[in-house]
Amino acid sequence: RKEVEQDPGPFNVPEGATVAFNCTYSNSASQSFFWYRQDCRKEPKLLMSVYSSGNEDGRFTAQLNRASQYISLLIRDSKLSDSATYLCVVMSDGAGGTSYGKLTFGQGTILTVHP
Amino acid sequence: ETGVTQTPRHLVMGMTNKKSLKCEQHLGHNAMYWYKQSAKKPLELMFVYNFKEQTENNSVPSRFSPECPNSSHLFLHLHTLQPEDSALYLCASSQRVVPEETQYFGPGTRLLVL
Numbered sequence: 001r002k003e004v005e006q007d008p009g010p011f012n013v014p015e016g017a018t019v020a021f022n023c024t025y026s027n028s029a030s031q032s033f034f035w036y037r038q039d040c041r042k043e044p045k046l047l048m049s050v051y052s053s054g055n056e057d058g059r060f061t062a063q064l065n066r067a068s069q070y071i072s073l074l075i076r077d078s079k080l081s082d083s084a085t086y087l088c089v090v091m092s093d094g095a096g097g098t099s100y101g102k103l104t105f106g107q108g109t110i111l112t113v114h115p
Numbered sequence: 116e117t118g119v120t121q122t123p124r125h126l127v128m129g130m131t132n133k134k135s136l137k138c139e140q141h142l143g144h145n146a147m148y149w150y151k152q153s154a155k156k157p158l159e160l161m162f163v164y165n166f167k168e169q170t171e172n173n174s175v176p177s178r179f180s181p182e183c184p185n186s187s188h189l190f191l192h193l194h195t196l197q198p199e200d201s202a203l204y205l206c207a208s209s210q211r212v213v214p215e216e217t218q219y220f221g222p223g224t225r226l227l228v229l
Contacts, residue, residue: 004157034217043205043220044158087158102171103218105158 001026006088006106013113017078021109023071023088032091033064035073037084038108044087047073078113085110118142119221121206127227128196136191136224138206144219146212147189149181152203152223164189165212196228 006023013019025033033050048055050062050071061074071088088106119140128134140147149161163171164183178200180192189206203225207218 002157041225043222045220046217049217103160107155107157 002106003027003104004088004090004106006086006109008107008109010110010112013078013111015078015080015113015115017113018074018076019078019111020075021073021086021088021111023073023106025069025071025088025090025104027090027092027104028069030069030090030092033071034089034091035060035062035071036087036089036105038087039084044105047086075111078111080113080115083111083113118219119206119208121204121221121224123224124222125225125227127229128193129229130196130198132196133192133194135193136204136206136226138189138191138221140187140189140206140208140219140221142208142210142219144208144210145186146209146216147183147186148207148209148218149189149191150205150207150220152205154202158205162191163212170212193226196226198228201226201228 004025011019035047036044037047038044048057048062050064052064054063059076063072075082085108087108090104092102122137145166147164151159151161160173161175162181167183167186178195182190203223205223206221209216209218
């Protein structure tokens, strides 16, 4: 089983649509969770952190369910500029009990928003 | 944004060549990372440096040799690579090597091994 699994998509949605991405992770000891956005041929950039209580940033809402080891990202009122790959990222302790937080990236979900 | 820079942006090399990738961060961070992004595969962590000391080597073949002379600079020395090593190599940095810490990525070096 992959450490972090995402539906690769692609998701093709019209402007104004609401779209949801899901992600599951296998390491129950994982400590921190993030959504990154990666535009075509660019580097990943942090979109938002994900907290157990859920958090919202404008049109974006992220939620975490630790019991189910499940993370979600909801995008409301999609814009053309939202077209990108969305990466689910999970942080856990590094090997050998080091203090390093190891980031594991999912494969990414491709979103295309069309007019 | 110029927080994390990488050179070169593109590199084509033969299997017998030796080349180096360079990363520089201007954010005052203490931790730096190398990642590999292959087509249709998740981003893979290669190396972690914390205060210039390597703290993680994620089972990377010895044909990849990292070097961190100071907290602002990170190199990846390449020799006798294979065609399957062709990928986007991303450098990242963070203030500390702990959970919850955001990593900032450079633009990457797109490498093609012939």
